[in-house]
Amino acid sequence: MTILFDPNFQLLREDQSIRVFNILLCISQGCGVLAVLLVAIWMGSYENGFAWSEDPSREFNYHPTFMVMGMVFLYGESLLVYRVFRNERKKFTKTLHVVLHTMVLIFMVLALKAVFDNHNLNRDEEGKPSPIVNMYSVHSWVGMTVVVLFWANYIVGFISFYFPGLPVPMRQLIMPFHQLAGLLIFMFASVAVGMGIAERAAWKNSCWTQHGEMCGKQLVSNFVGVFSFLYTICVLLLVANPRWRRQPLPEEEQLHHLTSSMSHHSMQD
Numbered sequence: 507m508t509i510l511f512d513p514n515f516q517l518l519r520e521d522q523s524i525r526v527f528n529i530l531l532c533i534s535q536g537c538g539v540l541a542v543l544l545v546a547i548w549m550g551s552y553e554n555g556f557a558w559s560e561d562p563s564r565e566f567n568y569h570p571t572f573m574v575m576g577m578v579f580l581y582g583e584s585l586l587v588y589r590v591f592r593n594e595r596k597k598f599t600k601t602l603h604v605v606l607h608t609m610v611l612i613f614m615v616l617a618l619k620a621v622f623d624n625h626n627l628n629r630d631e632e633g634k635p636s637p638i639v640n641m642y643s644v645h646s647w648v649g650m651t652v653v654v655l656f657w658a659n660y661i662v663g664f665i666s667f668y669f670p671g672l673p674v675p676m677r678q679l680i681m682p683f684h685q686l687a688g689l690l691i692f693m694f695a696s697v698a699v700g701m702g703i704a705e706r707a708a709w710k711n712s713c714w715t716q717h718g719e720m721c722g723k724q725l726v727s728n729f730v731g732v733f734s735f736l737y738t739i740c741v742l743l744l745v746a747n748p749r750w751r752r753q754p755l756p757e758e759e760q761l762h763h764l765t766s767s768m769s770h771h772s773m774q775d
């Protein structure tokens with residue numbers, strides 16, 4: 507398998523390789539957009555739409571919607587930045603990577619607020635406060651692990667590579683861990699999404715289990731999971747192929763000539 511990650515292993519001509527990249531990119535975008543669209547339809551139409559804390563049961567609906575938009579779609583887009591804009595200046599791609607990850611953070615925090623409000627502000631049928639316990643399911647535990655690891659990678663990434671920025675040898679040391687952690691967290695974000703869908707379906711999608719028929723809501727929610735997984739797989743494939751990696755621009759080689767003997771040029775800034 508390691509041969510697949512060898513940049514000198516070339517099965518395709520350059521133009522063919524670029525074509526495969528473009529096709530895979532289109533498929534990834536199709537799956538990502540479908541995942542976001544379907545979760546919005548599921549929560550917006552089948553689950554009565556959105557509200558803030560004035561109606562905690564509908565506030566929940568922001569949770570899956572923002573998690574899929576942030577932790578799946580925008581997260582994946584942020585990783586693709588270094589592949590799609592591989593001929594742009596590093597400053598541009600890095601800034602875009604940071605901006606997209608910051609948007610992921612905002613969506614994630616709002617999604618967490620939505621589900622915690624939904625539990626803490628819950629009322630019984632008579633309108634009396636009746637909070638639901640927090641953090642009981644395996645979904646919430648895996649989800650929270652993903653959230654904490656994401657924050658850690660964000661803080662370390664920001665300080666090391668953006669502001670104030672660490673010295674080059676430190677960056678070289680941290681970068682492979684940053685990349686590996688970033689990819690693993692991305693994979694487990696979609697695992698958490700799958701578990702979240704199952705969690706919700708177990709409580710709310712009773713059409714199949716109780717009435718024996720596959721209703722629209724069940725179909726839509728299942729497809730949210732499938733398209734999230736397919737999007738994640740496409741992004742991982744696009745990021746893994748060394749031929750589609752960003753190479754330093756000629757002027758950047760000049761700028762970093764002291765360190766350009768490194769095997770992985772991109773670690774330099």
Ligand code: HEM
Pocket residue numbers: 569570571573574577621622625639640641642643644645646647648649650652653695696698699700701702703704705706
């Ligand atoms: C990466 C994405 C996700 C993360 C990090 C995440 C995280 C969490 C966390 C930490 C909780 C616990 C909240 C509490 O105890 O008050 C929770 C609850 C919940 N989430 Fe998610 N979630 C994600 C995606 C989803 C999705 C797509 C759904 C689909 C509907 C979903 C459904 C639920 C449900 C039903 C609960 C309440 C029951 C429970 O605590 O397990 N989640 N989520």
Ligand code: HEM
Pocket residue numbers: 585586588589600603604607655656659660661663664665667668684685686687688689691745752772773775
């Ligand atoms: C917010 C501050 C961040 C900064 C300044 C930053 C910076 C960078 C830089 C400079 C690269 C190298 C790109 C290259 O190969 O040329 C990179 C790659 C990467 N980053 Fe970040 N990053 C940040 C946040 C994050 C976060 C929060 C995650 C995920 C949790 C993440 C995941 C990744 C991954 C997976 C790669 C490898 C992508 C690839 O090979 O194309 N980053 N980051």
